[in-house]
Amino acid sequence: MSTNTEERVRSIICDQLAVEPEKVKAASSFIEDLGADSLDIVELVMTMEEEFDMDIPDEEAEKMKTVGDVINYINAKSSANH
Amino acid sequence: MSLVKPLALVTGASRGIGAAIAExxxxxxxxxxxxxxxxxxxxxxxxxxxxxAGGSAEPLRFDVTSEAEIATAFEFISKKTQTTGAALEVLVNNAGISEDGLILRLKKESLDRTLQTNLVSAILTCKEAARLMMKNRKGSIIQISSVVGEMGNAGQVAYSAAKAGMIGLTKSLAKELASRHIRVNAVTPGYIQTDMTNALNETQKTAIIEGIPLGYLGEGQDVANLVAFLALPESRYITGQVIGINGGLYI
Structure with a gap:
């Protein structure tokens, strides 16, 4: 489950930000390392919400700075629901 | 060259300026x-x-003052884009009402209705359209504001506040969405022959025409031509602008 989530998250990020898969590491910062702007982040959050069928509140979204933050959040939220 | 026609949504398109724009x-x-x-x-x-006339269109009923109905309508549009491969490229926020009266007689319900129908509706449809257009990295949003939003008009406090609000919406949204190649502009018609202006009596009409340098009322067609220009790639370098179409009434 968690590997699968990780792969899906990485693949969405590569797609949306048009970056190479090898640049998308757990510690990669969206803004500093992956060149995202604020609109990219909103789009990313919206896509994650659709892909994982969950609501991500703005205050949670604001805390997600790196790829790892997103993977951890989605894993935690999915396991809480099951 | 794609055979699928891009989609354009025009609110309040059953008559008047909206119908002319749709055609x-x-x-x-x-x-x-x-x-x-x-x-x-x-x-x-x-x-x-x-x-x-050889074109393509379909009716789409929803109440622009209802967030829920707007959401349902955009779900329908989103499904349509997925099944047909056609993108929503154009949104024209044209739906509007005017309830005139001096401020001393202004009722809160009338104020709410005017702001909801003219301004809040436009912001909510922009929000939904932006979602779809951002994915395509393409789009043109056009607000049908009014010359009274620029110059004011006694007896139209609520209406002119709503129409001026659409100008603020246009400028901010143009800045938010420019990086996604979505343009947002407003047009501000002056006196155009519609049911709204047909309600005026002859004396009122004569007084109005005296204030218009070109000396006549505009037609829905005139506004439609401008909106079409703003919808098409010919206007690709124009965003965040307020374009008057008023016979010189406000210069």
Missing amino acids: KLASHGFHVLINYVSNEAKAIEVVNTIIA
Whole structure:
């Protein structure tokens, strides 16, 4: 489950930000390392919400700075629901 | 060259300026979604006129003052884009009402209705359209504001506040969405022959015409031509602008 989530998250990020898969590491910062702007982040959050069928509140979204933050959040939220 | 026609949504398109805009956009190859709320017969008439002229359109009923109905309508549009491969490229926020009266007699309900129908509705449809357009990295949003939003008009405090609000919406949204190649502009019609201006008596009309340098009222067609230009790639370098179309009434 968690590997699968990780792969899906990485693949969405590569797609949306048009970056190479090898640049998308757990510690990669969206803004500093992956060149995202604020609109990219909103789009990313919206896509994650659709892909994982969950609501991500703005205050949670604001805390997600790196790829790892997103993977951890989605894993935690999915396991809480099951 | 794609065979699928891009979609254009025009709110309040069953009559007046909205109907003229819908027909013009259809003539430029858009599949036009004719929004209406109460007058289904008129909306179907507009659709039929478009189809008879070789264009493509369909009616789409939703109340622009209802966030839930807007959401349902955009779910329908989103599904349509997925099944047909056509993107929503154009949104024209045209739906509006005017309830005139001096501020001393202004009722809160009337103020709410005017702001909701003219301004809040436009912000909510922009929000939904932005979602779809951002994915395509392409789009043109056009607000039908009014010259009274720029110059003011005694007896139209609520209406002119709503129309001026659309100008603020246009400028901010243009900045938010520019990086996604979505343009946002407003047009500000002066006196255009519609049901709204037909309600004026002859004395009022004469007084109005005296204030218009070109000396006559505009037609829906005049606004439609400008909107079509803003919808098409010919205007690709224009965003965040407020373009007057008023016969010189406000310069």
